[in-house]
Amino acid sequence: MNPAGVQISAECLPEYTVERINPDGSEVHEKPPTASEAFCQLVSKIKFQQWDEDLEEFVSEVEPTIGSADEQLDDSNLSTGGGQQQAASLGPANAESASYWQNIRLSIAAALDETTALMDLLIALRQRPQALTLEPMQRDVEKYEQRIQLVVQGKKKCVQAAAEVLEKGRGSNQMLQQEVIGNFELQQIAQCWKLRRVANTISGDLSLRSAGSRYPDSGGFELRTAKDSSFEVLLPGHLYGQACVQVTLRTSSGESLFPQPAATELPRVSLCNSQRLLLAQELYNTICCECVQAGIRAGPDAVELPLAPGLCANVSLYKVVGPEIQQQEQSAGMSSKPSSQQQQQQAQRLPRPNYLSNALECLLLKRHQQARPEPGPFPSCAPAGLSERRREAGPFSRPVPEPETGLLDRLAAICRHSALYREVANLLEAWPLAEPRLVWHWQTGSSTSAHVAVEFVRRSYDLLRSRALISIGDRKAVLLTTCGQRVAARLGDVKRLLQPCLLREADRHLLLCVHSASTSLGWHLLANSSDPAASLLRSPDGQCSLLVQLDSNRKFVVSVNRGGNGDKWRRVQLDRLAGANALEKLDHVLAALTPLSNA
Amino acid sequence: QQQRVPNTEVYLQGSVLKPFTEFLLTRLRGICDSPGDEFRDQESVFTCAVPGLSGTRLRLRWSLLHPHLPAYLRYLGIPESADHRVMSRAAYEVPVFPLDAARQLVESMGFQHEFDFIAEGTVFRRGLLKITVYRVYRPGAHASLAPESSLVEVSGLGPSSLTAGMVESVLSVRDQLKSLVLLAKHDQKAPKA
Numbered sequence: 001m002n003p004a005g006v007q008i009s010a011e012c013l014p015e016y017t018v019e020r021i022n023p024d025g026s027e028v029h030e031k032p033p034t035a036s037e038a039f040c041q042l043v044s045k046i047k048f049q050q051w052d053e054d055l056e057e058f059v060s061e062v063e064p065t066i067g068s069a070d071e072q073l074d075d076s077n078l079s080t081g082g083g084q085q086q087a088a089s090l091g092p093a094n095a096e097s098a099s100y101w102q103n104i105r106l107s108i109a110a111a112l113d114e115t116t117a118l119m120d121l122l123i124a125l126r127q128r129p130q131a132l133t134l135e136p137m138q139r140d141v142e143k144y145e146q147r148i149q150l151v152v153q154g155k156k157k158c159v160q161a162a163a164e165v166l167e168k169g170r171g172s173n174q175m176l177q178q179e180v181i182g183n184f185e186l187q188q189i190a191q192c193w194k195l196r197r198v199a200n201t202i203s204g205d206l207s208l209r210s211a212g213s214r215y216p217d218s219g220g221f222e223l224r225t226a227k228d229s230s231f232e233v234l235l236p237g238h239l240y241g242q243a244c245v246q247v248t249l250r251t252s253s254g255e256s257l258f259p260q261p262a263a264t265e266l267p268r269v270s271l272c273n274s275q276r277l278l279l280a281q282e283l284y285n286t287i288c289c290e291c292v293q294a295g296i297r298a299g300p301d302a303v304e305l306p307l308a309p310g311l312c313a314n315v316s317l318y319k320v321v322g323p324e325i326q327q328q329e330q331s332a333g334m335s336s337k338p339s340s341q342q343q344q345q346q347a348q349r350l351p352r353p354n355y356l357s358n359a360l361e362c363l364l365l366k367r368h369q370q371a372r373p374e375p376g377p378f379p380s381c382a383p384a385g386l387s388e389r390r391r392e393a394g395p396f397s398r399p400v401p402e403p404e405t406g407l408l409d410r411l412a413a414i415c416r417h418s419a420l421y422r423e424v425a426n427l428l429e430a431w432p433l434a435e436p437r438l439v440w441h442w443q444t445g446s447s448t449s450a451h452v453a454v455e456f457v458r459r460s461y462d463l464l465r466s467r468a469l470i471s472i473g474d475r476k477a478v479l480l481t482t483c484g485q486r487v488a489a490r491l492g493d494v495k496r497l498l499q500p501c502l503l504r505e506a507d508r509h510l511l512l513c514v515h516s517a518s519t520s521l522g523w524h525l526l527a528n529s530s531d532p533a534a535s536l537l538r539s540p541d542g543q544c545s546l547l548v549q550l551d552s553n554r555k556f557v558v559s560v561n562r563g564g565n566g567d568k569w570r571r572v573q574l575d576r577l578a579g580a581n582a583l584e585k586l587d588h589v590l591a592a593l594t595p596l597s598n599a
Numbered sequence: 600q601q602q603r604v605p606n607t608e609v610y611l612q613g614s615v616l617k618p619f620t621e622f623l624l625t626r627l628r629g630i631c632d633s634p635g636d637e638f639r640d641q642e643s644v645f646t647c648a649v650p651g652l653s654g655t656r657l658r659l660r661w662s663l664l665h666p667h668l669p670a671y672l673r674y675l676g677i678p679e680s681a682d683h684r685v686m687s688r689a690a691y692e693v694p695v696f697p698l699d700a701a702r703q704l705v706e707s708m709g710f711q712h713e714f715d716f717i718a719e720g721t722v723f724r725r726g727l728l729k730i731t732v733y734r735v736y737r738p739g740a741h742a743s744l745a746p747e748s749s750l751v752e753v754s755g756l757g758p759s760s761l762t763a764g765m766v767e768s769v770l771s772v773r774d775q776l777k778s779l780v781l782l783a784k785h786d787q788k789a790p791k792a
Contacts, residue, residue, distance in 0.1 A: 190626070191622060192625075194629045194630060210628070210629060210631075210632075375633070375636045376636055376638075376722075377722070377724075377729070378636075378638060378662040378664065378665045378668050379638065379660045379661055379662040379668075379670070379671060380638045380640055380718065380720075380722045380729065380731050381640070381671055381673060381692065382694070383605065383692070383756060384724045384727070384729060
């Protein structure tokens, strides 16, 4: 049976009336009456009561002519003498010729009857049309009803046969569709997971062994055919759930360095989540093994790693397995009959993994990758594994691998780097000065190194900028200035050591702005000091000296000496001058003291 | 020791259309031991110019991505149909280094250079088997000879004593890839003009 289509024969209305249907299904049609038969039937209905006399007269007139014609024919045959010969030549022998002529006579008589009847009809129509009635052919009612029933039964039988064909096609199509759906689901699962047939079952593998993992848990699951020909997954009890490993940094006072985003998703059961559960278990087991080797106490769900004085990393395993998920689904209102107790229980939700958790997973996956066999072969036609040359060269043919650092050490390095990163970011965001302001650009190299370029800019139109670079590693943050100064700070000392250096750099930038403004007006720089920040300027004509200082509050103190006399220094009250900031006011002072010839 | 020399190659070939290549690579990453390594090799084919041995060919293949690795000089025999399910042929491979010296050696043996081609794709390993999905280019051409499809080859090279096991492994891989690519025996004769 072709499931794509079923041939159904369409029957038109029968041309002839069905007289009867044989047991083998063949039909016997009633032949329609010929024209003469129909005409005779019609004629039999005509009443010829008043015109019988005319008809008898007509017949009496016609019959003698027919008999005289026969007699003339016989006499002519006898009289001629050669008539016998003629008779013999005309037809067969006497007995046969009589029947022959009788047949001719009967057919002529039949034709005569028809013609006579037609003539009577015409006379009746012409002379007395009111007396002529034509009645329709009366069929036998009982026979007609039987024929109708036979026709209906016949049509029922045909439709029933077509219905059976359609039903068979529908059933096979349904089965095929279910099979296609099942195969499609199996194909979709096979695209993402490793499946293999074991006896009559299909088993799959959730483990990361193909990625190089050596965790002893096989992570196997089964596929079973459901009633509707689809596939359902059977997971082992310890993998029925969801889990994640969360790494948080806390100070000694319990404060978390990074804000934890609130989890909003309820745990769901799926193959991906089961694989993540297996990965989380392997990850936590690896961390615990290394903690035990390092002498750090490890709990069943959490491990505390000391990073620095006052800072520790907390590695926790969050797991929701088995009946707990069903309980949570019910408490979240997913069941049809929620109870009051279930509504009161708060659904335990897994926290969203943060940057440190993702970094830890990447470390584990990288370790799996390193456990892989050698890549290649190169070229592709070469045999797999080490080449003969390498094998024959001995153990020294391979490059010496780097000493493998444990997962715990790398995690500690990443955590320290994250804490340093956070401290430097807080330092830059809490810049206390309005002038100059800071602009910084981050550049992240890896999970344990980052750089930030800091620029001091002025709120004006000039392009004068001073730069500094802060390099953040896993142990310390180093500040480099353009004047060659280098300051390193460890965890907890970033603000104490780097901020004064940045402030000094800001002072230097301010003085640089003053130098730039004075130089553009022709002033000369006589002396410059960075600590305390001060600059001595001389006017172009040499008649005026200007001393610009920055006090402990980062405010400009400007003193003027006219006439070149070093003793009489007069302080300029910048508060009374117009300008948005001190540098603008200083620009006004320089402009006022500059002689006109140099302006 | 002769029994341990790999001298028999068992292989099956097929092709996969471009839209389905990623599905095939995903499936191979799951069933193979290695996650797949990209390769780009160039192969020079030399034909023997000595009368009587004109059908003999030697192939010199080297990696364009790893030029520091040795090249391989290969001899591939006529495909045999000892097993009706897979194709097998005699195959001998020798690592040679450096490349120029190998080329000179082959030419001094009386072989003439016939043609070059570049194979680029991904190679997977599954035990003794190698599964390659690649395209063939002419040197210097940007488009492959068949732009809409890639060639898939499952091959195993080993001594004759391991041929039966390799055949079973090849057939197992063929069955696992059946829904994506049809690996079968192909007639190696050149099409009639």
